[in-house]
Amino acid sequence: MNWKEIYASGSTIFGGAVSGGLDSCTVTHWLHQNGVEVHCFTVDLGQPDEENLQAVADRMLACGASKATIVPGKELLASAGLKVLQAQARYEGGYWNTTGIARPVTVKAILDTLSNDDINVLFHGATGRGNDQVRFQLTSNMLQPDLDVYAPWRDQEFLDKFPGRQQMIEYCELNNLPIRPARESRYSTDANFLGLTHEAGDLEDVSISPDFVEPGMGVWPWDAPDKPEYVSVYWDRGVPKSINGVEMDLISIFEEANIIAGKNGVGIGTHVVENRFVGIKSRGIYESPAMELLGRSWEYVLQFVLDRRAREFYTNLSNVISTQIYQGYWLDSATTSALAALSPLASMVTGTIQVKLYKGNIFFDSIDDSIEKMPSS
Secondary structure, eight states: OOHHHHHHTTOOEEEEEOOSSHHHHHHHHHHHHTTOEEEEEEEEOOOTTOSOHHHHHHHHHHTTOSEEEEEEOHHHHHHHHHHHHHHTOOBTTTBOOHHHHHHHHHHHHHHHHHHHTTOOEEEOOOOTTSSHHHHHHHHHHHHOTTOEEEOGGGOHHHHHHOSSHHHHHHHHHHTTOOOOOGGGOSSEEEEETTEEEEESGGGGOTTSOGGGOOOSSSOOGGGSOSSOEEEEEEEETTEEEEETTEEOOHHHHHHHHHHHHHHTTTTEEEEEEEEOTTSOEEEEEEEOHHHHHHHHHHHHHHHHHOOHHHHHHHHHHHHHHHHHHHTTOTTSHHHHHHHHHHHHHHTTOOEEEEEEEETTEEEEEEEOTTSOOOOOO
16 A cells, blocks of 8 residues: 555645654655655664664654654563564574564554554565565564555565665755765664664675674674673573673673673674575675674573473474564464463573673683483483
């Protein structure tokens, strides 16, 4: 459905899920110029590449939005991130699904606000070549079936006006919109406190080493300290409760794990050429320090508490959940059923595990005697 059809149906206010980047600025201004009242929503997911979210709201107001709101989302993301950890939900063996899980969290947070503002149209800037358009659409349909979702990159009028990023940059410069210096960027970045992804641009040339990527959540492994660091994580029935003996809430656990793992090059620079849901391959350089540290410590504990058949069942559930998240089916009944089946296995993870971090690697060090170990003979 194009914007004119939605507008003609009586929906004159469009709510946007925006990050403040090139697409957000272009779509917001273009809709505003066409007479649409635009309300922009940016969800606070602890984005490591965005120090001041209010600056995003200010950019959107400068692009023509009549309202720009920062929506809290860190607690939702932490809760969802824990489930990703518990399921070891890596897509195709390498990527921790940090963007895949962030999209349903984003939509959920925004829809709660949209309903309060009596807005029944949600737009986003996800392109037609990526997974996010599917994730936004499916999550919106599952949570609020009567909501209209406007995807500019599926609107022929928008495509005729903006065939690519170059035309969008020129449009923003012509209209003095406050975009970042996109011409100088060699790749695009998307981030939340669970992880950061680098894609597109020069990364699409697989003959080029990804070493030019600048890590945002730590350092490359070869730049990490020459001395190993020991880290202990206490798990209580599947939930991390403390790091190095210091009790914290879940958000703080992720934040502290990001700092410790990131400075040791752990979870930095994971290289994956993945199969997108839309049928094309994509090269990504991923950062997920906390997910890697916590996920590996979880995996080590699992080796002690699951027997052969439970482990096989767990692996099958993990594969299902990982693919479901990646393809946008986080709220689908297959995902919720798999998570429910996984819950009793996750609750067995209790105990303190100590690991050693060294230049991007995580080595097992020790585990406390209180953990329920399987017999060795």
